[in-house]
Amino acid sequence: MSDAESPDGADENPLLRVEGLQKHFQVDEGLISSLLRATMGKEADYVHAVDGVSFELERGETLGLAGESGCGKTTTGMSLVKLHEPTDGRIEFRGMDLTESNDEELDEFRRNAQMIFQDPFESLNPRMTVYDTLAEPLRIHDIENETARIRRALEFAELQPPDQYFDQYPHELSGGQRQRVAIARALVLDPDFVVADEPVSMLDVSLRAGVLSLMERMTEEFNLSVVYISHDLSLLRHMCDRLAIMYMGEIVEKGATEDIIENPQHPYTRSLINAVPVPDPDVGRERVELAGEVGDAIDVPSGCRFHGRCSEYIGDICETESPSLERKAEFDDDREVACHLYDSCGERS
Amino acid sequence: MTRKISAERGRIQISGFDAEKVEQREPLSDWTEESGDETQTRWQRGWERFKRNRTALIGLAVVAFLSLVAIFARPISVMGTTVQPFSLAPYDPAAILYLQDPSIGVYDPPSSTNWMGTDASGRDLFSRLLYGGRYSISIGFIVVVITASFGTIYGAVSGYYGGWTDEIMMRIVDTIFAFPFLVMALVIVAMLGGGYWQLVLAFSLVGWASYARLIRGEVLKVKENEYVMAAKALGARDKSVIFRHIVPNAMPPLLVVASLNVGTVVIGVAALGFLGFGMPPGSAEWGTMLDQTRETLIQGPDGTIPWWATVFPGMAIFMFVMAMNMIGDGINDALDAQETGAGQQGGA
Numbered sequence: 001m002s003d004a005e006s007p008d009g010a011d012e013n014p015l016l017r018v019e020g021l022q023k024h025f026q027v028d029e030g031l032i033s034s035l036l037r038a039t040m041g042k043e044a045d046y047v048h049a050v051d052g053v054s055f056e057l058e059r060g061e062t063l064g065l066a067g068e069s070g071c072g073k074t075t076t077g078m079s080l081v082k083l084h085e086p087t088d089g090r091i092e093f094r095g096m097d098l099t100e101s102n103d104e105e106l107d108e109f110r111r112n113a114q115m116i117f118q119d120p121f122e123s124l125n126p127r128m129t130v131y132d133t134l135a136e137p138l139r140i141h142d143i144e145n146e147t148a149r150i151r152r153a154l155e156f157a158e159l160q161p162p163d164q165y166f167d168q169y170p171h172e173l174s175g176g177q178r179q180r181v182a183i184a185r186a187l188v189l190d191p192d193f194v195v196a197d198e199p200v201s202m203l204d205v206s207l208r209a210g211v212l213s214l215m216e217r218m219t220e221e222f223n224l225s226v227v228y229i230s231h232d233l234s235l236l237r238h239m240c241d242r243l244a245i246m247y248m249g250e251i252v253e254k255g256a257t258e259d260i261i262e263n264p265q266h267p268y269t270r271s272l273i274n275a276v277p278v279p280d281p282d283v284g285r286e287r288v289e290l291a292g293e294v295g296d297a298i299d300v301p302s303g304c305r306f307h308g309r310c311s312e313y314i315g316d317i318c319e320t321e322s323p324s325l326e327r328k329a330e331f332d333d334d335r336e337v338a339c340h341l342y343d344s345c346g347e348r349s
Numbered sequence: 350m351t352r353k354i355s356a357e358r359g360r361i362q363i364s365g366f367d368a369e370k371v372e373q374r375e376p377l378s379d380w381t382e383e384s385g386d387e388t389q390t391r392w393q394r395g396w397e398r399f400k401r402n403r404t405a406l407i408g409l410a411v412v413a414f415l416s417l418v419a420i421f422a423r424p425i426s427v428m429g430t431t432v433q434p435f436s437l438a439p440y441d442p443a444a445i446l447y448l449q450d451p452s453i454g455v456y457d458p459p460s461s462t463n464w465m466g467t468d469a470s471g472r473d474l475f476s477r478l479l480y481g482g483r484y485s486i487s488i489g490f491i492v493v494v495i496t497a498s499f500g501t502i503y504g505a506v507s508g509y510y511g512g513w514t515d516e517i518m519m520r521i522v523d524t525i526f527a528f529p530f531l532v533m534a535l536v537i538v539a540m541l542g543g544g545y546w547q548l549v550l551a552f553s554l555v556g557w558a559s560y561a562r563l564i565r566g567e568v569l570k571v572k573e574n575e576y577v578m579a580a581k582a583l584g585a586r587d588k589s590v591i592f593r594h595i596v597p598n599a600m601p602p603l604l605v606v607a608s609l610n611v612g613t614v615v616i617g618v619a620a621l622g623f624l625g626f627g628m629p630p631g632s633a634e635w636g637t638m639l640d641q642t643r644e645t646l647i648q649g650p651d652g653t654i655p656w657w658a659t660v661f662p663g664m665a666i667f668m669f670v671m672a673m674n675m676i677g678d679g680i681n682d683a684l685d686a687q688e689t690g691a692g693q694q695g696g697a
Contacts, residue, residue: 123579126576185583
């Protein structure tokens, strides 16, 4: 799946390349506090939401971003579709650097990159009918054949018959239907790349399977590259080709989904996978309990950010030296781990 | 239920259940898509709720009545042609009656010819009262339209862009808030001189700030919604994000404040009139009418107090403002209950 499948064959670049993406939020932005800071000569505090994330995404590939809440998954996702201006780092889409793109290129990017949000009760404007919601992207990008395209998108999202949904307002739809409308909105522009931020976590369990299979079909039929953001590893295992595990704004382990789930190497990944409930009382397993709280995202811990909670703590190096995400000599798959437990094979990512 | 309660052993009597009705009702299978696809917008549902609110309807009726009466009080002509020929008021509001009819004097009590008596200059109070609504009511509505539109744009821009733009724009608003509403209006009218458009200008200059602050707050709330993010991710321009997604969703509180504000402005105009700063003396504006008869509150010209000269104009102001507030409360209830209703209607 990961080989160059692009129909035009012109791209040697991956569809999306993210390098050292950083997003810091200033903590206290008000006039008074900035004046105070200026007079007292203090530096502003920043929340390090995303701190150096790098990955590549091929055409048609699905990548899962996992991690506990507050680890920067959603901020990463939003930066990917340019809802945040990154503090530092590069995002390349089809070889085009988004941080330096002009309006025209940005327009082109917006047409090809879409986002599906977590809460379908929030992501649709309550004052707009389904038709208007779906027509908006088409009108923004001056695309003709409005009605036909909208009908097709609704049909694809399994909202049948589509005409019946045209004049409905979001509050008249169920949660599952709303999320389907949100998916249809993302697909109506025929994008290449979609970020799905916890697409089913707000839905009833009974509706999840339907929406997930719709998303699977969408990935396949549109040959989409998708970044799934979720804390639910079983979902990601089902949906993704590759996984990246995030902790405090950094990727700690990344590789093929099966490799990571079956054979996690980073201590944090292990504890995450251990926390996934197994619906079988006979499956006994060694539990790795995570001690302590997630570290302070403003005053970031030195060295490895996980060292305070790590069960495999091996000494000073964990506290002084920040491990880089790289291939390790111990593993022959294309996995990358950021941990001092393993020997670097000399090749940095 | 007319059925007798059976005392037989082993029988369960279900009250309120009528087997015949169940058998005769329309089968659910007859239900078609057409019979159920009426959609009600939020505003329609809000209106339904408003209609059930009796107080608000009374308010609406009073405001409509006073407005209509003011319009039809005397003929209106625009550039020489008469567009409104009706004349409900029995006399010209500016006519000094004893010049035409010596039997009518100054401060005549209510009678069959002058229903509300006459004022200090011997003018018919009833006619003046009907006509006076034109000033007060129209100033109220014009000022609210101007301030609400400007305040909305100002607040939306400030809240949407945030940062330094917001900081500077809101400090300007704070400056306006630092002056008491009425005192500032008074100063402006005192500088410009009295008159209709001067009053409109004065109240507009001081009135927009509260809308700006309100809308800014709403925008800050609404802009964090995911549908705003979604629109931005689609590449929507700032203008379209603000006016298609943010402002419509920030409207309900604005409507409530605007309807209450009409009353405030009318009172303000009357207050300036009472202080002698409103319309030119002698014009039939409600507050100015009060001002001219002010001294009679303590003692009338012949030792008695001509109560009608102050009570009726005061009553007109009171009724209008009260009615506007009732409408405002009605809108608040209609849209508020609406919010909670929408929440309950959802569900997966």
